[in-house]
Amino acid sequence: QVQLQESSPGLVQPSATLSLTCAVSGASFSGDSWWTWVRQPPGKALEWIGDIHNDGRTNSNPSLMSRVTISVDKSKNQFSLSLTSVTAADTAVYFCATRVGRRPCWGQGTLVIVSS
Amino acid sequence: DIVMTQSPATLSVSPGERATLSCRASRSINNDLVWYQQKPGQVPRLLIYDASTRATGIPDRFTGSGSGTEFTLSISSLQSEDFAVYYCQQFHYWWAFGQGTRVEIK
Numbered sequence: 001q002v003q004l005q006e007s008s009p010g011l012v013q014p015s016a017t018l019s020l021t022c023a024v025s026g027a028s029f030s031g032d033s034w035w036t037w038v039r040q041p042p043g044k045a046l047e048w049i050g051d052i053h054n055d056g057r058t059n060s061n062p063s064l065m066s067r068v069t070i071s072v073d074k075s076k077n078q079f080s081l082s083l084t085s086v087t088a089a090d091t092a093v094y095f096c097a098t099r100v101g102r103r104p105c106w107g108q109g110t111l112v113i114v115s116s
Numbered sequence: 117d118i119v120m121t122q123s124p125a126t127l128s129v130s131p132g133e134r135a136t137l138s139c140r141a142s143r144s145i146n147n148d149l150v151w152y153q154q155k156p157g158q159v160p161r162l163l164i165y166d167a168s169t170r171a172t173g174i175p176d177r178f179t180g181s182g183s184g185t186e187f188t189l190s191i192s193s194l195q196s197e198d199f200a201v202y203y204c205q206q207f208h209y210w211w212a213f214g215q216g217t218r219v220e221i222k
Contacts, residue, residue, distance in 0.1 A: 046160065046203055051210070099207065103150075111210060
């Protein structure tokens, strides 16, 4: 059973870099899998941020592309999100996710607040 | 990229009545679509995958249909626990979510 768990950075300063990791259990970074980040601002819809394949290929939402970096650390069985130059508009619950067969699998989410 | 459009934004339904939610993709996604239910403070709960397959433990009052660009989620007889926000999502090209349909008590 695949389980995902996001780290909890909590509060991030405006203009700083938001960094999150997602610890993966029950799966390894091999084969044809994509590892995904999604976010949801308070009271708003879900938004796809981007993803990374086991072979290192990445995709990012065009609206965020210039600020997003997604990476994998196979030795720690985790993947990471870096979002630069954050503003209050980046305040959201951030989820990591993947697809297991034909079904999505989500972490519990972590609230990140951008504020001084 | 693919844009997902859900309608209506809000649906007011009485308990026991049927609810029909729509989701349209800006281009064909075959059947690579899922539906979620989300309540405040909770992770989206998977209801339907592959456009029409109920996820484990989902009651049969939830039915998904459609393929290509037009999809529907029907809830045959609304229970109190079904009042929530529903999202569609495509996996065909990257990920993309609809804006959600809020199902509220009439």
